[in-house]
Amino acid sequence: MAKEPVRVLVTGAAGQIGYALVPMIARGVMLGTDQPVILHMLDIPPAAEALNGVKMELVDAAFPLLKGVVATTDAVEACTGVNIAVMVGGFPRKEGMERKDVMSKNVSIYKAQASALEQHAAPNCKVLVVANPANTNALILKEFAPSIPAKNITCLTRLDHNRALGQISEKLNVQVSDVKNVIIWGNHSSSQYPDVNHATVNTAAGEKPVRELVKDDAWLNGEFITTVQQRGAAIIKARKLSSALSAASSACDHIRDWVLGTPEGTWVSMGVYSGGSYNVPAGLIYSFPVTCRNGEWTIVQGLSIDEFSRKKLDLTAEELSEEKALAYSCLS
Ligand SMILES: NC(=O)c1ccc[n+]([C@@H]2O[C@H](COP(=O)([O-])OP(=O)(O)OC[C@H]3O[C@@H](n4cnc5c(N)ncnc54)[C@H](O)[C@@H]3O)[C@@H](O)[C@H]2O)c1
Numbered sequence: 114m115a116k117e118p119v120r121v122l123v124t125g126a127a128g129q130i131g132y133a134l135v136p137m138i139a140r141g142v143m144l145g146t147d148q149p150v151i152l153h154m155l156d157i158p159p160a161a162e163a164l165n166g167v168k169m170e171l172v173d174a175a176f177p178l179l180k181g182v183v184a185t186t187d188a189v190e191a192c193t194g195v196n197i198a199v200m201v202g203g204f205p206r207k208e209g210m211e212r213k214d215v216m217s218k219n220v221s222i223y224k225a226q227a228s229a230l231e232q233h234a235a236p237n238c239k240v241l242v243v244a245n246p247a248n249t250n251a252l253i254l255k256e257f258a259p260s261i262p263a264k265n266i267t268c269l270t271r272l273d274h275n276r277a278l279g280q281i282s283e284k285l286n287v288q289v290s291d292v293k294n295v296i297i298w299g300n301h302s303s304s305q306y307p308d309v310n311h312a313t314v315n316t317a318a319g320e321k322p323v324r325e326l327v328k329d330d331a332w333l334n335g336e337f338i339t340t341v342q343q344r345g346a347a348i349i350k351a352r353k354l355s356s357a358l359s360a361a362s363s364a365c366d367h368i369r370d371w372v373l374g375t376p377e378g379t380w381v382s383m384g385v386y387s388g389g390s391y392n393v394p395a396g397l398i399y400s401f402p403v404t405c406r407n408g409e410w411t412i413v414q415g416l417s418i419d420e421f422s423r424k425k426l427d428l429t430a431e432e433l434s435e436e437k438a439l440a441y442s443c444l445s
Pocket residue numbers: 124125126127128129130131155156157160201202203204205206222242243244245246247269270272273301355356357360
């Protein structure tokens with residue numbers, strides 16, 4: 114029997130990530146090629162005509178899985194009945210700007226949209242915040258939508274995770290699909306800590322630790338980390354626009370693994386509500402290694418954290434605590 118359609122909200126759908134993301138969702142990249150979808154697309158009135166253009170293109174593409182399109186500038190209409198919400202709408206970082214610069218513009222948007230989601234989304238709606246500052250926008254959304262369970266509100270660090278996999282695969286000249294279990298800790302910002310201490314590569318001789326294969330701790334503890342941390346800025350410098358196709362693809366990876374599960378023996382990075390694991394302060398949205406089963410994520414526990422890593426986990430937590438305070442000061 115054919116499955117019931119799932120309603121997927123994309124905010125900021127007339128923007129550049131939206132333009133890359135909605136066809137992926139309509140093709141089954143996010144929820145599977147047997148899962149019909151109804152797309153809900155929200156943008157602001159100045160973008161209404163462009164949003165309608167995206168809707169026209171979705172019709173023109175004749176996606177077999179796409180069972181309906183709602184394109185609107187009304188947050189209530191957009192949020193009504195949605196099962197999954199991908200929050201991309203907001204003001205993006207421009208060349209030379211730090212994420213803090215975009216804070217005040219975005220937290221007030223997330224406060225308002227929290228209420229629309231809380232009141233009108235389907236029960237158990239899963240929320241992924243992409244718009245920057247992603248962790249703090251997600252935290253604001255959580256605080257102002259108290260009836261949505263905290264475990265349903267996440268932010269995107271899968272792009273950073275995938276960037277780390279990509280850097281290791283290039284360094285070792287191996288397929289990216291053979292590299293796994295890197296970790297992004299903390300904030301989706303240049304303070305994040307890309308950690309390879311538990312990462313492995315599938316080789317002809319079995320699974321080998323990344324550190325053993327790379328044999329260059331100076332690179333792994335230096336240039337590798339800064340390259341991943343600064344990749345967003347490097348893309349902005351090259352394209353004069355922030356990353357879009359990789360962000361859209363990673364958003365699909367995030368939701369797919371959350372809903373359909375992570376492969377056995379593999380974890381991924383997700384920004385989730387901290388309950389204090391790894392001595393990360395509770396009450397932040399912080400990126401951890403997680404596995405997913407039955408639509409629920411669980412933080413991978415018990416990984417060893419050396420002194421070098423500990424400092425980096427703490428540094429990015431401090432930045433998130435500061436962002437949280439700044440976000441509240443912007444709202445007051
Ligand atoms: N977490 C990540 O890995 C990651 C990666 C790339 C980009 N980003 C962030 O994603 C966001 C979107 O990036 P983009 O390149 O698509 O930007 P964009 O400017 O092309 O698109 C943003 C869209 O949001 C719309 N918008 C603005 N305010 C809105 C509101 N209140 N409600 C609904 N829509 C609204 C705009 O009209 C625009 O169409 C930015 O904040 C960017 O920094 C995050």
